[in-house]
Amino acid sequence: MAKARALDKRRKSIQSTRKITRTMELVASAQFRRAMERSLAASAYTERIAALVGDLARAGMKVTHPLLEERPERKSTALLVLTANRGLCGGYNSAILRIAHKRLDELKADGQTVRHMVSGNRGVSYMKYRDIPIDESFNQFDHHPLFEQVNVIAEGLLSSYLAGEIDRVEVVYTRFVSLSKQFATLETLLPLSELADAQNGEAETKKGQVDYEFLPSPESILEEVVPMAFKMKLFKCFLDAAVSEQVARRTAMKAATDNADSMISILTTTYNRARQSQITNEIIEVVSGASAMK
Amino acid sequence: MKCIVVTPEKTEVETEAAFVAIPLFDGEYGVAPLHTPMVGRLGAGELRIKIGEETESYYIEGGFVEVSNDVVSILTSRLLRKDALSLADSEEALAAAHAKKAGDPESMAEKFAALRNARARIRVARKWS
Numbered sequence: 001m002a003k004a005r006a007l008d009k010r011r012k013s014i015q016s017t018r019k020i021t022r023t024m025e026l027v028a029s030a031q032f033r034r035a036m037e038r039s040l041a042a043s044a045y046t047e048r049i050a051a052l053v054g055d056l057a058r059a060g061m062k063v064t065h066p067l068l069e070e071r072p073e074r075k076s077t078a079l080l081v082l083t084a085n086r087g088l089c090g091g092y093n094s095a096i097l098r099i100a101h102k103r104l105d106e107l108k109a110d111g112q113t114v115r116h117m118v119s120g121n122r123g124v125s126y127m128k129y130r131d132i133p134i135d136e137s138f139n140q141f142d143h144h145p146l147f148e149q150v151n152v153i154a155e156g157l158l159s160s161y162l163a164g165e166i167d168r169v170e171v172v173y174t175r176f177v178s179l180s181k182q183f184a185t186l187e188t189l190l191p192l193s194e195l196a197d198a199q200n201g202e203a204e205t206k207k208g209q210v211d212y213e214f215l216p217s218p219e220s221i222l223e224e225v226v227p228m229a230f231k232m233k234l235f236k237c238f239l240d241a242a243v244s245e246q247v248a249r250r251t252a253m254k255a256a257t258d259n260a261d262s263m264i265s266i267l268t269t270t271y272n273r274a275r276q277s278q279i280t281n282e283i284i285e286v287v288s289g290a291s292a293m294k
Numbered sequence: 295m296k297c298i299v300v301t302p303e304k305t306e307v308e309t310e311a312a313f314v315a316i317p318l319f320d321g322e323y324g325v326a327p328l329h330t331p332m333v334g335r336l337g338a339g340e341l342r343i344k345i346g347e348e349t350e351s352y353y354i355e356g357g358f359v360e361v362s363n364d365v366v367s368i369l370t371s372r373l374l375r376k377d378a379l380s381l382a383d384s385e386e387a388l389a390a391a392h393a394k395k396a397g398d399p400e401s402m403a404e405k406f407a408a409l410r411n412a413r414a415r416i417r418v419a420r421k422w423s
Binding site for chain 1: 303
């Protein structure tokens with residue numbers, strides 16, 4: 001009975017693992033839905049900011065702002081890496097860290113000083129393992145980053161950018177495109193080139209539609225819109241990362257659960273066979289014993 | 295007239311309004327239906343939206359307002375409802391703003407902005423309590 005019992009034991013342990021992975025899958029599903037809702041709710045603001053910049057451009061405003069200008073010389077770059085706090089989410093963290101590491105090597109080869117900023121315990125432990133010094137790290141962002149928390153980081157980046165301590169801000173995060181498509185990517189947040197481009201294009205196509213009254217002046221509005229656009233972009237990165245993490249975790253846990261299922265069914269078959277052959281053996285023993293008595 | 299208030303996190307208010315009083319950077323600004331298109335910079339203070347005969351009040355801090363096509367869009371970085379704003383918290387915010395160190399023009403501007411916001415918050419809290 002020894003072999004059958006060992007099989008049964010293994011099956012039980014896989015069953016309890018399956019229970020855990022299944023629960024984690026459900027939790028990730030629920031958190032994904034919540035993160036998704038938040039991400040959608042936040043897009044209203046981003047869209048309106050973009051519309052506002054378009055309106056400013058249409059009002060014949062020449063858009064110039066220190067945050068929009070590409071600096072001729074790049075000496076120092078801030079690299080923000082957004083990873084998860086916990087593992088068990090498939091290739092989510094490793095995909096980000098692979099890109100981050102590649103970028104770090106490039107920047108180093110370029111002779112730039114890099115300010116390392118890492119969010120998430122996974123990224124922090126990776127950097128420690130690789131002996132890369134971390135300048136700033138955050139682990140307060142879980143499945144729902146708050147704007148106020150992101151705002152603090154954004155303010156810090158803005159002030160060091162404006163003071164000339166850093167010439168560029170780049171972020172590595174997982175962009176969420178759809179439920180079946182998320183990918184780790186590197187994006188430049190400062191200088192904010194996109195804002196100017198988008199809005200120059202729009203200005204040409206829809207010139208002179210509405211005459212706005214600006215209070216106090218278009219310049220003053222622009223002065224505040226641009227940093228806000230940057231903050232929103234950073235916030236969006238955090239939200240995307242949170243959504244993608246939950247999707248990745250759900251997929252990973254679903255795969256683990258499915259795997260446990262197939263293992264259980266294989267073990268059950270093997271166990272039943274082992275038990276059956278044992279019984280057959282015993283019967284043969286009894287029968288042969290009885291016939292020997294005759 | 296439609297009135298939409300959004301914060302970076304979500305759309306807080308979306309309603310038909312009869313009148314909206316907005317705290318601009320230099321004082322209160324009233325918008326009635328069919329207002330001329332405008333874009334303005336917001337300050338800190340009380341936002342009042344009149345819906346029918348009822349008036350709803352919120353505390354908002356910074357951002358922009360855009361009026362066009364009879365739609366008032368308010369983009370603010372912070373919105374507090376009546377139940378979320380307390381006088382004690384606001385006074386704490388003021389004390390924190392006072393305690394801020396200001397060594398250079400930039401941090402000075404930051405400190406003044408924080409002071410302004412905290413004072414506006416206390417004013418609104420007093421009015422509501």
